[in-house]
Amino acid sequence: MAIAWTLLTADGRRAFREQLSIDEATWARGRGWALWKTLVACARTMGRADEAARNARHALSEIFSEDSTDN
Template sequence: MPGNLLVDQGRLSAVLDFGCMGVGDPACDLLPAWNLLPAQARPVFRAAVGADDAMWARGRGWALSMALIQLPYYHRTNPGIAANARHVIHEVLAEAQREPSELA
């Protein structure tokens, strides 16, 4: 999530997030694709991390699952997290519409 990133002089210096630690699925590492990156940057990210179709689909599922949990939980108490959850849901659904064969 954007709030879990530390930036120093315009460069990423640390990631402070242990939410998926110990899950055992490397697809959890793909969450920045939908939390932070614009759609046009995702193919570059995907290629850089070497995510195959199955891993990418699982990553998209993780992102959607987390956003669907966050939105009702934070909608009144943390508008920033709720807004990011809405953004992620929108991005995941938009990508799924562009790539319907991948979801079959």
């Protein structure tokens, strides 16, 4: 599930989730794993402006922008 926030757009995540037919708890765990993975990437790229740093910050914004009530 975590890959949904690092590679997919909001629309892509909705389609992905619909196709998987998973419950709310599974989706929330995936989002939590994505947050953990992204925070590690952000810490490793702190102070940098390269592609890895931009990708980490983008993934973090995707995680935080998704309302937990969005389905």
